[in-house]
Amino acid sequence: MTLLIVGATGTLGRQVVRRALDEGYNVRCLVRSFKKAAFLKEWGAELVPGDLCDPQSLPPALDGITTVIDAATSRPTDSLSIRQVDWEGKVALIQAAKAAGVERFIFFSLLDAEEYPNVPLMEIKRCTELFLEEVGLNYTILRLCGFMQGLISQYAVPILERQAVWVTGNSSPIAYMDTQDIAKFAIRALSVPETENKTFPVVGPRAWSAEEIISICERLSGREARVTRMPLNLLRTVRRVSRFFQWGWNLADRLAFTEVLVNGKPLNAEMEQVYQVFGLDPQATTTLENYLQEYFSRILKKLKELDYEKTKTKKQTAKRSPMKK
Numbered sequence: 001m002t003l004l005i006v007g008a009t010g011t012l013g014r015q016v017v018r019r020a021l022d023e024g025y026n027v028r029c030l031v032r033s034f035k036k037a038a039f040l041k042e043w044g045a046e047l048v049p050g051d052l053c054d055p056q057s058l059p060p061a062l063d064g065i066t067t068v069i070d071a072a073t074s075r076p077t078d079s080l081s082i083r084q085v086d087w088e089g090k091v092a093l094i095q096a097a098k099a100a101g102v103e104r105f106i107f108f109s110l111l112d113a114e115e116y117p118n119v120p121l122m123e124i125k126r127c128t129e130l131f132l133e134e135v136g137l138n139y140t141i142l143r144l145c146g147f148m149q150g151l152i153s154q155y156a157v158p159i160l161e162r163q164a165v166w167v168t169g170n171s172s173p174i175a176y177m178d179t180q181d182i183a184k185f186a187i188r189a190l191s192v193p194e195t196e197n198k199t200f201p202v203v204g205p206r207a208w209s210a211e212e213i214i215s216i217c218e219r220l221s222g223r224e225a226r227v228t229r230m231p232l233n234l235l236r237t238v239r240r241v242s243r244f245f246q247w248g249w250n251l252a253d254r255l256a257f258t259e260v261l262v263n264g265k266p267l268n269a270e271m272e273q274v275y276q277v278f279g280l281d282p283q284a285t286t287t288l289e290n291y292l293q294e295y296f297s298r299i300l301k302k303l304k305e306l307d308y309e310k311t312k313t314k315k316q317t318a319k320r321s322p323m324k325k
């Protein structure tokens, strides 16, 4: 079985590659930049050039492929819009996979996508789910919410650096999951026939509010957070204004996501049956406390070492300095 992983350089995609290689699969990655993807080659994956927005590049990448795992999404830093990558690009990928006779297609969607028709990324994910079901490919859809990896730049780093931590009023609790755990579900789906042509939520052990996460970070770092509340109406105004300018469409589409994060409804789902179907152990899933604990102990140890090195160098320089005499 040879897998084509799209979005392999991303936060989730790289964990899917790692897991697939660890489990002995042949892995090919469709990448936009060989330089950026060099680490995947070092791990043992094959790289092929390609871009979801260049449909001609897809058939050669799919040659000899039995399974596609799609972990791509438009980057906020890219000039390409969510519509171009997450809709037009995905339609092209699904059609090319169908034409190439691919046996399985794993797609990462968003939890509760059907409940937010006015949020572009949610609506695009819902439409892609429908398209995948209609096209007749053997699919598995995994519906995700937040990644634990995102908490580092959102909360942990600003707290460590005594920078402002931005929160919106009344933010919804989210059942964050470690991308390594999500990757386990994606790869396990390949060997469990009961997951074929089905859609599953894949979310973390419990939903956490922004305040709860900040409090854990404060405890683990020993530093107090400088919390700055972003008024929701300000975000809505920025979104409306940015819609007037083409360069702002991507920004406006992303800000629309705020509506999902502030409606107070937890982003969470019942997972007991999902673990049973996939034959995975819920106890082996990383908890948010453990994830953050591991991060802070690693980073605080590093900071201590740096501090020690700095003091040592200072002492040595002071000893050598002729000015001291």
Ligand SMILES: NC(=O)c1ccc[n+]([C@@H]2O[C@H](COP(=O)([O-])OP(=O)(O)OC[C@H]3O[C@@H](n4cnc5c(N)ncnc54)[C@H](OP(=O)(O)O)[C@@H]3O)[C@@H](O)[C@H]2O)c1
Binding pocket: 006, 007, 008, 009, 010, 011, 012, 013, 030, 031, 032, 033, 036, 050, 051, 052, 053, 070, 071, 072, 073, 074, 075, 080, 085, 089, 108, 109, 110, 144, 145, 146, 147, 150
């Ligand atoms: N992040 C979250 O919290 C979250 C939550 C729920 C669901 N998800 C879903 O999980 C999946 C993975 O998200 P992520 O956060 O891991 O993504 P990410 O880190 O932003 O990575 C995006 C990936 O897509 C690739 N990509 C972007 N545009 C492309 C194009 N035109 N052609 C080919 N590849 C392209 C990027 O390649 P380059 O390296 O070349 O840019 C990168 O590998 C997505 O389906 C996303 O919707 C994410």
